[in-house]
Structures are given as structure tokens and as C-alpha cells.
Amino acid sequence: MANLVIPIVDLSPFFLGDEDGERKAREMINEACSRYGFFQIVNHGMPLDLMSRALKLSKAFFESPVEEKLNCSPLPGSPFPAGYNRKPNPSYEFAEFLVMLQPGSNFNVFPAHRPQLREVMGDLFYQFAKIGAILESILGDSLGLPPSTLQGFNNDRNSDVLTALYYLPATEKEKMGINSHRDVGCITFVLQDEVGGLEVQNDGKWIPVTPKKGALVVNIGIILQVLTNNKYKSPNHRVVRPNGRSRNSFSFFYNVSGEKWIEPFPHFTKQIDQKPNYLGFFYSDYLQKRKENKLKRASGLEDDHGLSHFSLTV
Numbered sequence: 303m304a305n306l307v308i309p310i311v312d313l314s315p316f317f318l319g320d321e322d323g324e325r326k327a328r329e330m331i332n333e334a335c336s337r338y339g340f341f342q343i344v345n346h347g348m349p350l351d352l353m354s355r356a357l358k359l360s361k362a363f364f365e366s367p368v369e370e371k372l373n374c375s376p377l378p379g380s381p382f383p384a385g386y387n388r389k390p391n392p393s394y395e396f397a398e399f400l401v402m403l404q405p406g407s408n409f410n411v412f413p414a415h416r417p418q419l420r421e422v423m424g425d426l427f428y429q430f431a432k433i434g435a436i437l438e439s440i441l442g443d444s445l446g447l448p449p450s451t452l453q454g455f456n457n458d459r460n461s462d463v464l465t466a467l468y469y470l471p472a473t474e475k476e477k478m479g480i481n482s483h484r485d486v487g488c489i490t491f492v493l494q495d496e497v498g499g500l501e502v503q504n505d506g507k508w509i510p511v512t513p514k515k516g517a518l519v520v521n522i523g524i525i526l527q528v529l530t531n532n533k534y535k536s537p538n539h540r541v542v543r544p545n546g547r548s549r550n551s552f553s554f555f556y557n558v559s560g561e562k563w564i565e566p567f568p569h570f571t572k573q574i575d576q577k578p579n580y581l582g583f584f585y586s587d588y589l590q591k592r593k594e595n596k597l598k599r600a601s602g603l604e605d606d607h608g609l610s611h612f613s614l615t616v
């Protein structure tokens with residue numbers, strides 16, 4: 303059986319105004335989102351030296367003494383765990399992460415004597431948000447939506463989140479970095495180092511998302527799956543920790559705000575005579591359901607990512 307490979311899409315036609323190239327890239331993206339919900343992009347506009355500097359600086363932070371890292375613990379009263387977090391050990395998964403909200407948020411916590419890390423994450427945040435806007439417009443066109451439909455819907459950038467992640471090498475007993483999950487939000491971008499370990503589920507099989515220098519991984523979030531009435535998939539993915547090496551990565555969640563009402567766009571329901579697969583819901587209600595389900599998962603009960611609560615088809 304042929305090995306399944308997550309497609310790599312060259313975005314340069316969109317910067318060069320090459321219409322034929324744009325059309326081909328859109329077709330590839332449309333196919334990738336319908337089939338896998340995952341693809342990689344190259345020539346996306348993010349400076350390559352920023353990408354490698356960011357990976358280097360975050361690795362140095364995670365490899366610093368634990369007291370230094372704990373000094374960056376989330377502030378009391380923070381609505382979101384901005385700052386340094388680690389999963390309790392032993393746990394069913396293992397990763398350490400540093401969460402950043404919008405640059406300028408009073409809840410952001412960075413190591414005081416690593417100003418370069420703050421700066422590089424600020425730059426990364428800005429670049430990811432820029433690519434998010436570009437990609438959102440490309441996705442809207444791939445989906446055949448009227449211009450600016452997605453941008454008009456998702457026009458508040460205050461809920462975007464950047465996370466630096468660090469995975470220790472696998473041990474004899476444990477090799478899961480992040481368990482199988484689907485991402486919240488609209489679009490997730492991942493910048494991974496060269497080590498590997500990210501996998502996406504397709505037809506019950508786990509497919510590696512092989513690192514490619516200079517590439518960013520794009521992953522469809524649950525909200526886009528609902529808005530497109532399942533035309534685009536938000537797939538399960540996980541990180542398996544490598545043997546003998548640590549791994550580091552960044553994820554950027556191009557999110558929607560909690561007050562947003564989410565329901566399938568009419569373009570994918572009544573305009574094409576299809577029944578909606580989901581009830582409408584406020585995004586914050588979905589996040590609450592997801593949290594409850596995560597607690598169930600931690601205690602070994604089944605997890606359904608909170609979405610089945612709003613599903614009309616299961």
C-alpha cells in the first residue's frame with residue numbers, strides 16, 4: 303500500500319500574483335483539507351531565520367533550571383494559563399509549554415533575563431497572525447465562499463494564542479507527548495524542529511507529519527469543521543515523543559472569540575439542500591463542554607472533544 307504523505311503546498315504564487323499557480327495551490331489545499339485536515343506550507347512569508355531563532359531560544363528556556371521556569375508560572379487570576387505550564391508527572395501525556403496571549407496582554411509571563419525570547423515570540427505571534435489572515439482568505443476561496451466571508455466572521459484577533467512546546471525523549475514506560483486530540487479554533491499552525499513525532503489520524507491510521515525545513519504545518523480546527531458542515535475535517539492528531547532526543551515546537555491557534563455564535567454556514571447547508579450536522583452554539587459553551595470531557599478523559603472515560611454534544615448526526 304502506498305504511504306500516505308501530508309501534502310506540501312507552495313504559497314509563493316499568492317505573493318507573486320501567479321493566478322495559475324494560485325489555482326493549483328487552492329486545489330491542493332481543498333483536497334488536503336477535505337481528506338486530512340492537515341497540510342504543510344512553504345514560501346509562506348515567515349522569515350526562516352526567525353523560525354530557527356525561535357526554536358533555539360525556546361529550547362534554551364526549557365532546558366534551563368526548573369526554578370527559572372517556575373518563575374514564569376501563570377499569574378493568579380489569569381483567565382488563561384499564560385506562562386509556563388507542565389503536566390503533572392506521572393501523567394497520561396507529557397509536554398512542557400509556555401503560553402503567550404496577544405502581545406501586550408498583562409497576563410503574559412516571560413523569563414525576566416531572557417528578553418530575546420519575549421521578543422522572538424512577539425515577532426512569531428505577529429507573523430503567524432499575518433499568515434493566518436492570508437490563509438483564511440485562501441481557504442475561503444478554496445471553499446467557494448463569497449469574498450471575505452471567513453474574514454468577516456472571524457474578525458477579532460484577541461483570542462489568538464501562541465504556545466512554545468517542549469517534549470522530553472521517550473522513556474521505556476511512556477512515549478506519548480500529547481495524546482490524540484482535535485484543536486479548538488479555526489486554524490492551527492505548527493512550527494516544528496527537525497526531530498519529528500507529530501502524527502495525524504486518517505482512516506484509522508497514524509500518518510507522520512514529516513518535518514521539512516522552512517515549512518509550517520497547517521491544521522484545521524473544530525470551528526472550521528462546523529462552519530463547513532464537515533466539508534473540511536478537523537482530525538485527531540498526537541505527538542509521540544522521540545527516542546533519545548528532545549523535541550520542540552510552537553503552535554499558533556488562529557482562534558475565534560468566545561462570544562461567537564457558531565453554526566454551519568448556509569453555503570454548506572440550505573443553499574445546497576444539505577441538513578446541518580450541528581446545532582448552533584456559543585464558542586464559550588463548546589469550550590466548557592470540551593473541558594468537562596477532558597476531565598473525563600483524564601479519569602479514563604471516553605473523550606469526544608465536546609463536539610458530540612452539539613452534533614445532529616450521532
Ligand SMILES: O=C(O)CCC(=O)C(=O)O
Nearest residue numbers: 467492494500541551553
Ligand atoms: O507539538 C506539536 O507538533 C503539535 C502540538 C499540538 O498538537 C497542539 O499544540 O495542539
Ligand SMILES: [Fe+2]
Nearest residue numbers: 483484485539
Ligand atoms: Fe493540536
